[in-house]
Amino acid sequence: MCGFILAYIDPGVGSMILQGALAGLFALAFFYSRIKNWVLGLFRKPQDHKDD
Amino acid sequence: MTEFRQDPGSFRDPGGHVFWLNGLPYRSVTAVGRDDMELLRQSGLADELSAGGQLVPFSTDGAMPDGAMRLKLSPLPWISYPYEWCFEQLQDAATLTIDVMLAALAKGMMLKDASAFNVAWRGGRPVFLDHGSFTRYVAGRPWPAYRQFCEHFLAPLAVISRNDALLGMISRCFLDGLPLDLASQLLPWSSWLRPSLLIHIHLHAKMQRRFADSTRKSGGKSATMSINSLRAMLANLRAGVSAMRSPLPQSAWHDYYHDTNYNDQAFADKHRLVAKACGELAATARVIDLGANNGEFSRVAAEHAALVVAADMDHGAVAGLYRSIRGQADSRIYPLVQNLDNPTPGLGLFNTERQPFLERCRGDLAMGLALIHHLRIGSNWSLAHIVRLFAQCADSAIVEFVPKDDGQVQRLLRSRPDICPDWTLEQVCQAFAQSFSQCHVENIVESKRSIIFLKK
Structure with missing residues (x-):
């Protein structure tokens, strides 16, 4: 069964459409933060390993 | 003699209800909610959240006379309501709700509601108490509790933060959450410059008005959102909540x-x-x-x-x-x-x-x-x-x-x-x-x- 059938609150048509409309913007934010972390990781000093 | 009492605040969800037996809290899980409850337990999400103090611990405790599953819940020392919390308490309850939602997504689940009444307190830490809120995540679908989160948490916090701490009392009048169009009116123009408030309150209120009389099904296929977008939106909501500050004046009493x-x-x-x-x-x-x-x-x-x-x-x-x-x-x-x-x-x-x-x-x-x-x-x-x-x-x-x-x-x-x-x-x-x-x-x-x- 789909979760939406079980939801007992009204999600609101406008709220769902807003999320759909902004999905691209949030996807961009997601990948931007990933790329930013990757780039920052390149300049970050590697941490000392304490394997012993 | 066994004393049974249905919790008067737990009646909306067809998936189960909270009741009290000899003063101790239990939850029944009906056939409607059984699959979700099994997933909550078997995915390890319940154990993970309980161990982290984010979810009220529970154990299965046989069956109800009508065949429903029975859960025994760990009792909470004290119940208070969102309109009795200070700004920081509401803020921490909001953050917990987002954190629980993110943890659920990682296990293929999500929260189907995001009411502030789903949060209680164990000492100085908020704890999520509604085990019936978890449901299976359907890939590509937006978050059905998005509107409720904004009305129960983001809007009251923003209105309080931009006006006066006394407005915490406003939640008493709006048990289903502060209507977003009202919140949008109560916020100053400068709130339009803050992206999280612009999107989640002002644009959100406009969208609700725009589609208020729509015959479109909200769960229809027209609105889609990838899990990465959903995670980014949750991160944005969380950052928006954390960035807000209490407007506390110099009160006559705290000193x-x-x-x-x-x-x-x-x-x-x-x-x-x-x-x-x-x-x-x-x-x-x-x-x-x-x-x-x-x-x-x-x-x-x-x-x-x-x-x-x-x-x-x-x-x-x-x-x-x-x-x-x-x-x-x-x-x-x-x-x-x-x-x-x-x-x-x-x-x-x-x-x-x-x-x-x-x-x-x-x-x-x-x-x-x-x-x-x-x-x-x-x-x-x-x-x-x-x-x-x-x-x-x-x-x-x-x-x-x-x-x-x-x-x-x-x-x-x-x-x-x-x-x-x-x-x-x-x-x-x-x-x-x-x-x-x-x-x-x-x-x-x-x-x-x-x-x-x-x-x-």
Whole structure:
């Protein structure tokens, strides 16, 4: 069964459409933060390993 | 005899209900909610959240007579409601809701609702209590609880943050959440410049208005959102919540103990007297501290009792106390905002869905320190009203008597005629004797004040 059938609150048509409309913007934010972390990781000093 | 009671606040979800058996909380899980409950348990999400203190622990406990699954829930020491929390408490409850949602997504689940009433407190830490909120995540679908999260958390926080802490009370009027179009109107124009408020409140309100009469199905295929977009939106909501600051003004109360007639010796003696009364309590005792201010004496009580409800009408004082215990799951102090002139009534369906404050605040000892002169002189309560308050809270009480020649009472009488001829220690004790059989008075050294010890 789909979760939406079980939801007992009204999600609101406008709220769902807003999320759909902004999905691209949030996807961009997601990948931007990933790329930013990757780039920052390149300049970050590697941490000392304490394997012993 | 077995005592069964359906929880009056748990009736909306067809997937299950909370009920009480001999004073202990249980949840029934119907056939509608069984798959989700199995997934919650088998995915490891329940164990992970419970171990992290984010979810009320539970165990399966057989079946109901109608075949529904029965869960035994770990009892919570005290239930309070969002309209009784200070700004920071609502903020932490919002953050917890997002964190629980993110943890659920990682296990292929999500929250199907995001009500502020799904959060309770274990000491200074919020804990999620609605096990029926978890459901299977359907890839590509937006979050059905998005609107509810914005109405229950983001909108009230934004309105309070941009106006006044007193607006925390607005949640009393809107149990289903603050309508976004109203929140949008209450916010100043500068809030349009903050991306999280622009999107989640102002644009959100406009979208709701735009599609209010739409016949489109909200769960239709037109709106899609990838899981990465959903995660980014949740991160944005979380950042928006965390960035908000309480608008606390310099209140008259949060600095009370540095601005009173006590010198160091009197203050230490008052501590001693309070500790003496609390020292007689059993380790399991509950203390109701009315007019707790910043919790100075709630802390003394917490050294002896299992639970201290610290109620005060001043948001600044309650926020100060909450900050001092924030994050401490083992704290025994439960701060809440409460105006005794107008305590939280029964609210919701038939006025029984959310319990009145005075029905919940039953304990072994009631404390009213530097309080009752405000009730009698400041708010015109009769002595009988004051006695009734303490007598219905507990079988024992300690109250502080502040005489008319004390600076604090002088301040109260500065701009009003003295219409309280009965405000003498003798008459106050006589009034308490109507409900308490033992009444013992000790003076606070280096002060004109006294502590009255009462027992039924």
